[in-house]
Amino acid sequence: MDEPQRERDPESYFGAGIGGGRGLFTTGGAWSGPRSPAPAPPSVATITEPAREIPVHEETDVLVVGGGPAGTAAAVAARRLGQRVTIVERYGDLGGLSAGGLVIWIDRMTDWEGTPVIAGIGAELLDRLPEGALAGPGPELWGSTEPEQVAYWRERLSAFRDTVCRSPMIDPEWLKITSHELLVGEGVRVLLHSWVVAAINDQGTVRGAIFESKQGRRAILAKVVVDATGDLDVIAQAGGAFVTDAEKDGTGGNVQHTINTAFTWTGVDMRRWLAFKREDPAAHHELMSRGRELLGFVDTPHVGWRDDVVVFMGPRLSGYSGLDVEHLSTVELESRRRMVAHLDFFRKEAPGFENAWIMLAAPQMGVRMTRRLTGVLPMTSADWKAGVRHPDEVGVSPSPSQKFPTISVPYRALLPERLDGVVVGGRHVASDAATQAFMREIPQCWMTGQAAGTAAGLAAGAGLAPRAIDVGELRGELRRQGAFLHEP
Structure with a gap:
């Protein structure tokens, strides 16, 4: 049976269980519970692999692990500082959950007055999409509270709390293409179908990563690594500290x-x-x-x-x-x-x-959440509800409601407590669970990814650890790259 027929006739493909009592579903179409085999019991057996030499695939200035929104922005930001940049992605495309995960609704990028507070590389990607690949209100409507506009765009997930926002729906295939074109056009080395499986930890400093592909197990050495995996894989592999369970924060x-x-x-x-x-x-x-x-x-x-x-x-x-x-x-x-x-x-x-x-x-x-960084300064709901503006601010997020001001993102939330040679961007930046609820969204990942990549580029260029770079220089470079920051 060819694919179109399968898609148009689910009963013929999955059996008559849909409405017929056979196959994957019970009579009437009701869900009958999981049918996959029970999980295998935990094994206590182990094997020992022989020691082996791992070929060095390449050396680079900045290694970005993960090609989702954060990794894409990080790679572009670091490359625009003149650094050699390699990005490693386990899937066959870039864009991460905003493309391959079909999170095609790009959450709010404007504040309640319509100011685009998440700008920079994320906004550039949206602006590069061709006609027909994006549906959302134009800039003239951002911040509008006009009832007719609010009603229309609310149905299309671009109006919240009676305010029209920049929050478009996008074509995921075009986001992949646009991401590829941007990175390759900037001169970023792109390695797809490659899964990082270990960090190279040299006495507390991350010096690169080991990845596996059809060519086997290889290493990439780097001056600075950006962990943009979404699951904080590099930090975890390097022995860094992280939080795993939001239920411990009272948000189960x-x-x-x-x-x-x-x-x-x-x-x-x-x-x-x-x-x-x-x-x-x-x-x-x-x-x-x-x-x-x-x-x-x-x-x-x-x-x-x-x-x-x-x-x-x-x-x-x-x-x-x-x-x-x-x-x-x-x-x-x-x-x-x-x-x-x-x-x-x-x-x-x-x-x-x-x-x-x-x-x-x-x-x-x-x-949505697996691991979160235990960082130098985690973002907390108490801080942003109180309107705290951090002196090392590297990004600004829209607030959840008009009751709160825009939210200041500190550079210290991107830095691990102890590990050197690595900075993070994406949904796993240091925060409490309530803050991660919005910091995991696609625009915020673009924003923290751009900050992480800029920091990595500056650190690699100066031969410094990411925690040792000048924050004023970082903020200045982010502004030059189009990011929105509060005035000092």
Whole structure:
């Protein structure tokens, strides 16, 4: 059976269990629970590998580990300082969760008055997207509280708390292409399909990393390393300190402890769906309640970068770890089963979805939090609620609501307590759990990645540890690269 037929006829592909009692789903389409094999019991056995010499693949000034939003921005920032830069990415593309993870909704980049406080390389990437690859309000609307505009853009996830924001939907394939073109055009060495498996720790200083690929196990030596893995892999491999459990911060059960595979469909009429929600809210509520009753779960469809594309950012699954391969395997399988159950239900029940078909299940798992850096100065909700502006500010984040001022991001949140030779950018910067809830978003990863890459470039150029560079020089260079910072 060819792929289009599979996508248009899920029953023929997965069995008659959808509505028929056979295959992956029980009669009526209700979710019958995980069907994957039980996890293997923990093994206590070990083997000993013989010692071996590892070839040095190359030497560079700045090694960026991870090609997601933070790593992409870090590599560009360091390269623009004249340093040799190599970026290593385990997948076959750049963009990370904003591309391969289908986190195509780029969260707020403006403050409540419409000022673009997350600018720089992240904004440059968005501006480079071609016509038709981005859907969002123009600059003239950022900060608008006009009810008609708010109502329109709220349906498209670009208005919050009665304010229109820069928060577009983007085409993930074009973000990959644009990211590739930017890095290659700047002269960054890009190594894809390469997974860093160990840090090279020389008495407390990270000197590079070991990666594995189809060519086997190799090493890259560097003056400075940027950990942009999202899971703080380099720091963990080097023996650095980190926090792993948000529940210890009193926030157990929140969205940070859920993981999932997102998915997109096409062949939909999202204008019709949005009109249905708007004009008959009682019927919409009843439909979604019926979905929860029939399936045991239901996720909200969001209009994508086109009106014939829909993105589901869930269903989110809790109780799993993004660091456990058994958990990751189970979530991948269950997410796809739930995707098919959604397809059957929405085709039958939802206006505008009659001809929907599966466009893509995300190649990357949607992981929100695994490890967070134990940094020199973690960001805390107490600080930003009090409006603290740090003297070593390297970025500014929008605040969660109009009750709070914009949020100052200190350079010290990117620096490990003890390790030298490494700086971090991305969702794992040092923070408490409440702060990580927004610092993990794509724009904030662009912002901290650019700061980390700029710091790494300055440190490599001067022959200094990242913690020893001049913060005033760092802030000045960030401004030259288009970043927004509060005035001193």
